[in-house]
Amino acid sequence: MEIGTKLVAFVNAGKNDDAMKELYATDIVSVEAGAPPGGNPESHGLDACLAKSKGWVAAHEIHGAEVEGPFPNGDRFAVVFRYDITQKASGKRFKMNEVALFTVKADKITREEFFYAMG
Amino acid sequence: MEIGTKLVAFVNAGKNDDAMKELYATDIVSVEAGAPPGGNPESHGLDACLAKSKGWVAAHEIHGAEVEGPFPNGDRFAVVFRYDITQKASGKRFKMNEVALFTVKADKITREEFFYAMG
Numbered sequence: 095m096e097i098g099t100k101l102v103a104f105v106n107a108g109k110n111d112d113a114m115k116e117l118y119a120t121d122i123v124s125v126e127a128g129a130p131p132g133g134n135p136e137s138h139g140l141d142a143c144l145a146k147s148k149g150w151v152a153a154h155e156i157h158g159a160e161v162e163g164p165f166p167n168g169d170r171f172a173v174v175f176r177y178d179i180t181q182k183a184s185g186k187r188f189k190m191n192e193v194a195l196f197t198v199k200a201d202k203i204t205r206e207e208f209f210y211a212m213g
Numbered sequence: 214m215e216i217g218t219k220l221v222a223f224v225n226a227g228k229n230d231d232a233m234k235e236l237y238a239t240d241i242v243s244v245e246a247g248a249p250p251g252g253n254p255e256s257h258g259l260d261a262c263l264a265k266s267k268g269w270v271a272a273h274e275i276h277g278a279e280v281e282g283p284f285p286n287g288d289r290f291a292v293v294f295r296y297d298i299t300q301k302a303s304g305k306r307f308k309m310n311e312v313a314l315f316t317v318k319a320d321k322i323t324r325e326e327f328f329y330a331m332g
Contacts, residue, residue: 095330127286165312165328167246172312172328174293193284193291193312209284209291
C-alpha cells in the first residue's frame with residue numbers, strides 16, 4: 095500500500111521515470127497485454143522499462159492522464175490509468191484506459207502487468 | 214476476452230449469480246484483499262462464492278453499481294467495479310471502488326482476486 099501510494103504520487107506529478115528509478119527492482123519484469131507481430135510482450139530490467147516508457151511518450155501526444163488507486167491485495171496492488179492521447183504516427187486521438195497490476199517484494203516493485211483491450 | 218465480455222454483460226444485467234454459475238469453474242478460488250480477524254480471505258468452490266455474494270448483497274443496500282472492462286492480458290482480465298452502497302449494520306453510505314482480476318482456464322474462470330483499500 096505504501097509503495098502504491100508513492101507510485102501514484104509520482105505519476106500524478108508527471109514523474110514516471112523517477113517512480114521507476116525509485117520504486118522498481120533492477121530485475122523488474124514488465125508484461126504488456128500484447129506486442130506487435132514478432133515482438134515480445136515481456137521486458138526485463140529497469141533499463142528496458144525506462145526505454146519502453148521513453149518510446150511510448152515519444153510516440154504519443156498526451157492531452158490528459160489520470161490515475162486511480164492504489165487498490166491493494168496482499169503483496170500486490172492495482173492502479174487504473176486513463177489516457178487521452180494522440181498517436182503521433184497516425185494523428186489519431188483516442189482514450190485509452192488500462193489496469194496495471196504491480197507485485198512488491200522487499201519494498202521494490204518486481205513485476206508490472208498491463209491489462210487493456212488491443213486496438 | 215470473450216469470457217470477460219460475458220461476465221461484464223451478466224453484471225450489467227444484475228445477474229451476478231448467473232455469471233458465476235455459467236462462467237466459474239466448480240473449483241474456483243476467490244481471494245479478497247482482506248478478511249475480519251480470524252477470517253480467511255480465500256474462498257474455495259462455486260458454492261462458497263455464491264454464499265459470499267449472497268452475504269454481501271444481504272449486508273448492503275446497493276444504490277448504484279458500475280462495471281468497466283474487461284481489460285485483458287493473456288489468460289487473465291481485469292474489471293473495475295464502482296459501488297455506491299449503504300452498509301445496513303452501520304447505516305453508513307459510501308462509495309467503494311475495486312479492481313477484480315480473473316484467471317481463465319479452458320473457458321472457465323478458475324480464480325478471482327479483489328483489490329481494494331481496507332475501510
